[in-house]
Amino acid sequence: MKSYLISYDLIGPNRDYDSVTEKIKSYGTWARPLESVWIIKSDDSATTIRDNVFSVMDSNDKLIVTGLTGEAAWQNLSPKLSEWLKENL
Template structure:
């Protein structure tokens, strides 16, 4: 199963996005450490995941769903890298 990086900008002040977070949590195994970025390990294809999550967003919000590969780098806690290694 692939791992997708899901990143979003929520542009409506005061809007309750609990439904989006619930959808992300129901997507399979997930990791969330960066504000509006989630890693999701799911059997869904990127377009399926995007379509499902899009229903929880407003028209002026933005959403990016992109497959994670082994070519990655960054500065995060050790447990984040362990999660990525375990699920890729």
């Protein structure tokens, strides 16, 4: 499985964060390092993930899905999240 970073801005009018959160969590293996930034593991392509997540968003919301290569650095994240990142990137 590959790791993907998902980031979004919900512009509205609905701003349905719960639906977006549930859609991302449906991938099973995920972390949420920042408010609107997630990392998931999936065998799907970035395009498939984008289409799946965007299906619960408004047409003017913004979304990016990026494949990760494994190298990462972070600061001030919890020990639990840091461990997840080390194991999954």
